[in-house]
Amino acid sequence: MNTEPKVSIHPDAGLLAASVAARLLTRLVDIQNERGTATVVLTGGTLGIGALRAVAESPIRSAVDWSAVDFWWGDERFLPAGNQDRNADQARAALLDQLGVSDERVHEFGSSDAFNSQDDAAAGYAARLQEAARKEAALGLELSDPRLPRFDILLLGVGPDAHVASLFPEMSGIRTKGQTVVGVSGAPKPPPERVSLTLEAINSAEEVWLAVAGADKAGAVGLALAGAGPVQVPAAGARGRKKTLWLIDQEAASQLPGRLIDNGDTDAV
Numbered sequence: 001m002n003t004e005p006k007v008s009i010h011p012d013a014g015l016l017a018a019s020v021a022a023r024l025l026t027r028l029v030d031i032q033n034e035r036g037t038a039t040v041v042l043t044g045g046t047l048g049i050g051a052l053r054a055v056a057e058s059p060i061r062s063a064v065d066w067s068a069v070d071f072w073w074g075d076e077r078f079l080p081a082g083n084q085d086r087n088a089d090q091a092r093a094a095l096l097d098q099l100g101v102s103d104e105r106v107h108e109f110g111s112s113d114a115f116n117s118q119d120d121a122a123a124g125y126a127a128r129l130q131e132a133a134r135k136e137a138a139l140g141l142e143l144s145d146p147r148l149p150r151f152d153i154l155l156l157g158v159g160p161d162a163h164v165a166s167l168f169p170e171m172s173g174i175r176t177k178g179q180t181v182v183g184v185s186g187a188p189k190p191p192p193e194r195v196s197l198t199l200e201a202i203n204s205a206e207e208v209w210l211a212v213a214g215a216d217k218a219g220a221v222g223l224a225l226a227g228a229g230p231v232q233v234p235a236a237g238a239r240g241r242k243k244t245l246w247l248i249d250q251e252a253a254s255q256l257p258g259r260l261i262d263n264g265d266t267d268a269v
């Protein structure tokens with residue numbers, strides 16, 4: 001059963017990034033206390049990478065046992081390894097390289113020099129996810145989707161057009177059924193070739209956190225939280241099984257539907 005969104009509003013983008021980092025660290029500690037390891041699905045984008053920088057700078061970052069965290073990605077730009085526009089390369093520079101995490105736990109999408117096409121890279125990632133799920137099931141972990149490992153926290157940014165991961169309005173991966181990963185071509189935001197979890201895969205996560213800042217995102221946030229359809233407004237369709245948390249700044253909150261502000265589902269930090 002997927003959850004109704006909760007909204008938490010922050011004064012500005014800098015405080016929002018710090019808050020996402022603090023929440024992430026706290027949740028990872030709690031999850032590791034419960035089950036020993038934790039899995040986080042990372043996002044690219046301004047706030048997604050800003051939050052990782054804030055984790056790197058946090059004095060409480062050593063409270064997490066980073067050797068027992070698995071990192072996956074919600075999407076990737078289909079570019080050669082080492083390209084600074086790749087979400088994984090940005091995440092490594094912002095945080096992962098400082099943690100000394102073993103490569104076995106860092107599950108990047110395949111790059112364009114390793115795969116012939118974004119569709120091949122998507123198939124490769126789906127196989128990797130399936131293999132991780134098989135191992136977790138063998139250890140007795142209950143999975144919400146047998147094709148996917150347990151995603152404890154899945155982070156998403158939101159574009160001004162309401163895209164999440166690389167699921168753009170009216171494009172592949174939103175309605176797709178029976179596939180966990182899709183290759184994307186013709187994306188309106190460069191680069192046009194990308195790889196993305198499908199909405200179905202995103203929604204297998206226990207908790208989905210959407211982190212969004214800026215006035216240019218206010219329309220997308222407003223529509224998503226007003227209950228727009230996911231085909232036109234992909235962010236509207238992202239839901240965690242146990243929690244859906246919108247972490248936004250004042251500017252991004254400027255077109256929130258009044259009913260959300262009045263009904264106690266919104267907190268101002």
Ligand SMILES: O=C1O[C@H](COP(=O)(O)O)[C@@H](O)[C@H](O)[C@H]1O
Pocket residue numbers: 043044045046047048075076077087156157158159160163164165166189
């Ligand atoms: O290209 C992408 O864009 C979105 C949003 O990025 P932002 O800079 O507008 O915040 C991001 O969530 C996604 O991972 C990325 O590939």
